[in-house]
Amino acid sequence: MARIGVFVCQCGNNIEGTVDTKKVAEEAQKLPGVVYSRNYKFMCSSPGQEMLKEAIKKHRLDGVLVSACSPHMHEKTFRKASDAAGLNPFRCEMANIREQCSWVHHDRTKKTGTVKGNDLTRMAIERLKRNRPLKKINIPVTRRALVIGGGIAGIQAALDIAEGGREVILVEREPSIGGNMARLSETFPTMDCSQCILTPKMVEVELNEKIKLYAYSEVEKVDGYIGNFTVRIRRKAKYVDEDLCTGCGECIEKCPFKAGSEFELGLTSRKVIYTPFPQSVPNIPVIDAPNCPKFQKDKCGACAVVCGPKAIDFKQKDTVVEEKVGAVVVATGYQMMPNERFGEYGYGRFKDVISGMQFERLASSSGPTGGEIRRPSDGKVPETVVFIQCVGSRDEAKGVSYCSKVCCMYTAKHTMLFRHKVKSGQAYVFYMDIRAGGKRYEEFVRKAIEKDGAMYLRGRVSRVYEKDGKVVVCGADTLSNSQVEIEADMVVLATAVVSRKGSDGLARTIGIGSDRHGFYNEYHPKLKPVETVNAGIYLAGACMGPMDIPESVNMGSAAAGKVLGLFSSEEMAREPIVANVNERVCNACWDCVVACPYSAIERFTVKNGQGDVMGMHAKVNEGVCQGCGVCVAACRSKAIDLAGYTDEQVFAAINAF
Amino acid sequence: MNIKLVKEDIESALIRQLERISGEDVKKCYQCGNCSAGCPVAYAMDVPPAQMIRFLQLGRGGEAFGAGSMWLCVGCLQCYSRCPKNVSAASLFEALRQMRLRSGGGHEEVREIPLPFLKGAPQQALVCGFRKLVG
Numbered sequence: 202m203a204r205i206g207v208f209v210c211q212c213g214n215n216i217e218g219t220v221d222t223k224k225v226a227e228e229a230q231k232l233p234g235v236v237y238s239r240n241y242k243f244m245c246s247s248p249g250q251e252m253l254k255e256a257i258k259k260h261r262l263d264g265v266l267v268s269a270c271s272p273h274m275h276e277k278t279f280r281k282a283s284d285a286a287g288l289n290p291f292r293c294e295m296a297n298i299r300e301q302c303s304w305v306h307h308d309r310t311k312k313t314g315t316v317k318g319n320d321l322t323r324m325a326i327e328r329l330k331r332n333r334p335l336k337k338i339n340i341p342v343t344r345r346a347l348v349i350g351g352g353i354a355g356i357q358a359a360l361d362i363a364e365g366g367r368e369v370i371l372v373e374r375e376p377s378i379g380g381n382m383a384r385l386s387e388t389f390p391t392m393d394c395s396q397c398i399l400t401p402k403m404v405e406v407e408l409n410e411k412i413k414l415y416a417y418s419e420v421e422k423v424d425g426y427i428g429n430f431t432v433r434i435r436r437k438a439k440y441v442d443e444d445l446c447t448g449c450g451e452c453i454e455k456c457p458f459k460a461g462s463e464f465e466l467g468l469t470s471r472k473v474i475y476t477p478f479p480q481s482v483p484n485i486p487v488i489d490a491p492n493c494p495k496f497q498k499d500k501c502g503a504c505a506v507v508c509g510p511k512a513i514d515f516k517q518k519d520t521v522v523e524e525k526v527g528a529v530v531v532a533t534g535y536q537m538m539p540n541e542r543f544g545e546y547g548y549g550r551f552k553d554v555i556s557g558m559q560f561e562r563l564a565s566s567s568g569p570t571g572g573e574i575r576r577p578s579d580g581k582v583p584e585t586v587v588f589i590q591c592v593g594s595r596d597e598a599k600g601v602s603y604c605s606k607v608c609c610m611y612t613a614k615h616t617m618l619f620r621h622k623v624k625s626g627q628a629y630v631f632y633m634d635i636r637a638g639g640k641r642y643e644e645f646v647r648k649a650i651e652k653d654g655a656m657y658l659r660g661r662v663s664r665v666y667e668k669d670g671k672v673v674v675c676g677a678d679t680l681s682n683s684q685v686e687i688e689a690d691m692v693v694l695a696t697a698v699v700s701r702k703g704s705d706g707l708a709r710t711i712g713i714g715s716d717r718h719g720f721y722n723e724y725h726p727k728l729k730p731v732e733t734v735n736a737g738i739y740l741a742g743a744c745m746g747p748m749d750i751p752e753s754v755n756m757g758s759a760a761a762g763k764v765l766g767l768f769s770s771e772e773m774a775r776e777p778i779v780a781n782v783n784e785r786v787c788n789a790c791w792d793c794v795v796a797c798p799y800s801a802i803e804r805f806t807v808k809n810g811q812g813d814v815m816g817m818h819a820k821v822n823e824g825v826c827q828g829c830g831v832c833v834a835a836c837r838s839k840a841i842d843l844a845g846y847t848d849e850q851v852f853a854a855i856n857a858f
Numbered sequence: 859m860n861i862k863l864v865k866e867d868i869e870s871a872l873i874r875q876l877e878r879i880s881g882e883d884v885k886k887c888y889q890c891g892n893c894s895a896g897c898p899v900a901y902a903m904d905v906p907p908a909q910m911i912r913f914l915q916l917g918r919g920g921e922a923f924g925a926g927s928m929w930l931c932v933g934c935l936q937c938y939s940r941c942p943k944n945v946s947a948a949s950l951f952e953a954l955r956q957m958r959l960r961s962g963g964g965h966e967e968v969r970e971i972p973l974p975f976l977k978g979a980p981q982q983a984l985v986c987g988f989r990k991l992v993g
């Protein structure tokens with residue numbers, strides 16, 4: 202006969218208000234197998250826990266039921282206390298008589314609440330009687346990490362993991378790491394030069410022996426589960442031998458052909474053999490084959506001629522490497538919404554209507570104008586510049602519903618940069634709201650207005666047209682209730698920050714979720730902001746949603762902290778609430794394989810000593826299984842059971858109702 | 859109203875002088891509307907305090923000068939005491955009045971005010987009136 206102890210919590214007045222806990226305890230006492238039962242004011246308090254421990258010892262309890270709040274709240278607490286008193290922690294269960302009972306009942310006479318409290322408690326006791334002691338599952342951990350994306354978030358994560366003593370593989374799609382931050386001129390709110398604070402970190406990545414950098418590469422496949430991933434990485438052909446190249450740049454200098462520069466967003470061109478920008482890491486050029494005459498017509502080959510160490514290799518092919526890692530940090534960042542969608546602002550039609558990111562390049566000392574603000578059409582220094590915020594953001598009809606979060610700040614920054622470089626200039630900003638939440642952010646915007654004289658106009662722009670070498674902007678200033686018109690020399694659009702093209706494809710490859718905008722989903726928006734539903738895979742930076750540099754760095758470090766925590770021992774313990782397959786009953790229909798949302802079930806082939814196939818059955822990978830129970834429901838032959846929630850337990854609970 | 863915005867208006871001598879007389883910087887105002895909310899006479903103004911400041915920010919001195927609001931402001935400083943940015947709309951109204959009076963507009967000769975009216979009016983009203991209208 203079982204020896205069960207029942208503890209009914211009053212939770213102050215939270216439960217006691219509508220449930221007579223003393224009565225519930227008395228009712229429970231009458232059930233066969235219950236040897237001890239009582240109520241108490243706060244079971245989760247230290248005295249409450251002590252009482253539980255003492256009762257386990259004194260009454261030699263072999264099972265404990267706490268009728269209290271949601272197990273989400275305190276299951277851990279009571280299981281720990283049981284464990285301390287020598288009882289298998291999985292022999293401690295909870296009945297939720299707070300969220301699912303007292304809080305939804307208003308009957309102060311306690312009649313209805315008590316009836317339901319009794320029911321829930323009785324059901325849980327029946328479940329508990331059929332519970333078996335379980336042991337945590339230990340799985341081995343490969344203590345190396347993969348970081349996908351070498352923007353500031355990925356760089357920070359890689360450096361922190363390496364700092365913690367673990368190896369990192371950093372995969373970057375472009376020829377250089379740095380991401381969008383490498384494009385920025387100066388950065389809000391402190392106005393330090395972006396390159397000056399970023400490049401030392403990039404060099405650190407290159408020099409760190411624990412970091413293996415695969416630039417110009419992409420992750421093609423991720424298999425396995427937490428602690429044990431296998432990733433396949435495609436290293437695109439650079440047509441330059443990395444081991445031989447010294448990065449002297451002679452080939453770039455002598456290359457006679459040009460193509461539009463991706464890094465400079467079309468504001469200027471680059472050579473056909475190129476590095477994206479002078480401080481690229483790695484400093485190894487790649488050949489843009491589709492634009493190179495050598496590849497298209499077998500002409501030229503100047504680069505190979507001038508290369509001293511003979512590093513140019515036109516025959517180079519993509520290679521595929523496989524790496525084993527224990528954790529993955531996804532840090533693939535963002536891109537800008539294509540401006541062409543907003544015809545009313547003239548982007549694409551008028552040369553002097555540019556995007557915010559293009560303005561960054563104009564203001565950058567390493568940019569196409571050497572840091573002088575010159576407009577694209579004729580290279581003149583603009584005297585009047587109009588900035589339009591929320592182009593695509595907060596626009597459910599034509600753009601995206603969310604706020605891109607960084608535009609208010611970078612537009613304020615742009616007006617300052619403009620005013621500092623063009624002393625006689627006047628900046629106008631059309632805005633809907635100014636969102637400057639962040640340390641020293643509001644003050645930053647006020648400085649742009651009060652000190653640098655930016656004229657902020659609250660309203661939208663209705664029309665932009667060209668007239669006599671000017672770009673005329675018509676809009677509203679709702680504060681003075683007037684329509685305004687400005688003859689500008691240049692217009693800058695703060696276009697929405699959107700997810701990377703193809704981000705959902707990568708999400709599928711690595712098995713994480715994304716929202717309808719293509720941004721990756723964190724496990725919990727408040728309490729698990731860097732975790733994903735796929736254990737062992739973490740997020741950092743703007744791939745999760747628009748965010749600025751400080752936040753991206755925060756997230757990079759946070760993800761690194763999680764990875765290092767996981768790597769703190771060679772094995773990790775997992776909750777044993779996993780599915781088990783009864784091999785003799787399984788008829789290999791594979792319904793469970795299809796149903797499992799975590800790809801935790803494999804088709805297992807049974808062989809005899811001679812290697813003959815004896816049969817097949819489903820097999821659950823305990824490292825991946827999340828214990829959701831979908832397979833149990835899907836299984837036609839009732840071959841699968843969930844530890845801690847067996848069919849027997851569930852039916853017993855239902856029968857007790 | 860349709861207005862053309864140019865830097866020359868925003869930084870016009872008129873606005874600068876107004877700022878000098880009042881000691882206020884109109885750029886500091888972020889248009890929260892606290893002044894208009896608390897002003898005991900705003901209900902009767904054609905251009906309430908916040909909007910008057912907005913006109914000055916935009917370099918629209920004409921709108922500010924053309925409005926009758928400056929003559930209604932009683933100088934109670936409610937606006938100033940509530941302003942989160944320490945801008946005194948009252949001081950700006952005072953400066954507007956000063957500039958109007960100096961340019962010869964709105965000036966009243968005490969001698970020309972009919973005696974019966976002067977005798978009948980409360981003392982406080984006369985003090986305020988003289989301060990505002992006599993210049």
Ligand SMILES: Cc1cc2nc3c(=O)[nH]c(=O)nc-3n(C[C@H](O)[C@H](O)[C@H](O)COP(=O)(O)OP(=O)(O)OC[C@H]3O[C@@H](n4cnc5c(N)ncnc54)[C@H](O)[C@@H]3O)c2cc1C
Nearest residue numbers: 350352353354374380381388389533534535742743749750
């Ligand atoms: C105009 C503008 C101005 C800004 N100014 C500021 C400022 O002044 N201050 C500030 O704090 N913030 C600013 N920001 C925000 C800032 O750019 C971001 O916060 C920051 O760049 C985010 O970094 P990240 O690493 O998350 O993403 P990214 O910089 O986008 O980096 C992602 C990296 O991942 C790589 N990648 C993408 N997909 C893959 C793949 N499938 N495989 C491998 N690699 C991949 C990309 O090539 C890139 O290198 C500005 C943003 C804009 C648009």
